[in-house]
Amino acid sequence: MRQLEAFSLGKKFGHPETNEDSLVVMPNLGYAVIDGVTDRNGTRYDGMLSGQFASRTAQRAIETFLLAQGREGLDEQQFQGGEHFIEYLGKAIHAGYVANGALDAVEKDWKLRGGCTVMAALIIGDRLEVVAVGDSGIRINGHDTLQVLKPLDDVTAILRRETWRFFEVQGKPTDECDRLAASMTWQGTRNQPANSITAEDAVVSAIEDRAMAACRQHLPQVPDAELLLLVQHGIAHGQGKFQNVTDPVLGYGGIDGFDVPARYVEIRSYALEDIETIELFSDGYFKPGDGFGVASWEAAFREVEAEDFHKIGRYMSTKGTTPTQLTDDRTYLGVRLK
Template structure:
């Protein structure tokens, strides 16, 4: 290794301790970027919100796994492929639930589970073994990118965009547009508080129809009942029905303490001699840097913020930057081998 650069920043201004991203930096052993899933309802384990708990638990598990490589007395911790590695991380989170006396609760209600994405690069002899679940990314040699974005997010992002534009057209402030669109995106159209602008029957009728039409155009292969479930129930009440299950077209994977179907586990293997640089990143970066290094990736981040601060344009997202926080936590980890 000739050079290593690492950077992470939480989305909440003045609250660095709330960052749900985690980094694993173990030169000559391995690296990882882990992104905790935003908590839905204030659930805490070990004093942390559930997403941060999952992220930190997975970080410790990856570090322990890397340290165990080559130890004959720990055969169960030797690398046996992507599915084995992901199962190991899931069991670590599952054990964490048990330590918090929460197993029965999380088995009964997905809303109480913590979750995270993982992009891990493990150095195994003369090879780099890559294992990924979720939408954190990897760029190898400056051009080979692995990042599995989930179409499900596009549905709730379109719902947010349509809601934001609806209220903007009625001369609400940007702050109000952010607040109202967040409520609809998070809770869904059918879970709004009576008497609020987002519970108005005419608004609900229009926004459901407009969002469904936009989603049909954007995701023509997605069944209407899946689109409507997300539109009407939002992230907090509907998204978990798609996590780690294979039946829905819009299904996706996350490490949450329970089995992850193999279709959601991505693996790659590279000869170390062929790799000059690796760059791991969380999805707080909406486009990659032009060059290797923090400075280039931060320049790309600044360009995105300047063009689409509210994330309702080219970089449409389920959240936007507001006066109190950025769109998302972001992390970058770059290694130059030669």
């Protein structure tokens, strides 16, 4: 290894301890970026919100796994392919539920589960084995990029954008547009607080019509029933119904302590001698850096913020930057081998 650069920053200003991203940096063994899923309801395990718990648990499990490579008597921790590696991480989170006395609860209610994505680059002999679940990314040699973004996020991002624009036209100030759009996106149109403007029948009907029309245009292959479920029930009440199931068009994978279908496990293998640079990043970066290194990726981050601060334009998202927090946690890890 000739050069290593890493950077991670949580989205909440003044509260770096809430960062749900994690890094694994083990030169000559492997590297990973793990992104914890934002907690839905304040559930805590080991004193951490569920997303951070899943992220940190996966981090420790990967470190243990890398240290075990080539050691006798540790067969379960030897690399046996990408699906086995993801199963191993899921078992670590599952064991965490057991240790917290929460297994029965999380088996019955997906809203109580912790979850994370992972992008791992493992050095196994003379190969670089890349294994991923979710929307964190990797760029090899500055051009070979793997990042699987889930169309489901586009649905809730469109819901947020249409809500934001609806209230903007009504003359609401920016902070109010942010707040009302966040409420719709998180809870869905049919779970709004009583007596809130977002619970008024006329408002709900107008936003549902706008969001569904935009979603149909953007994702014409997705059944209306799936779009409507997400629009009406949002991230907190609807999104989990699509995780780690294969029937819905909008299904996606996440590591939450239970089975991850093989279709959601991304695997790549490279000859290590062909690798010059490895760059891993979480989805808090909406645009890749022009070159290798933290400075380049942070420049790209600033460009995105300048163009689309609220994330309702080219970089539409389920969240936007506000006076109290950035759109998302972000993490970058760059390794130059040659």
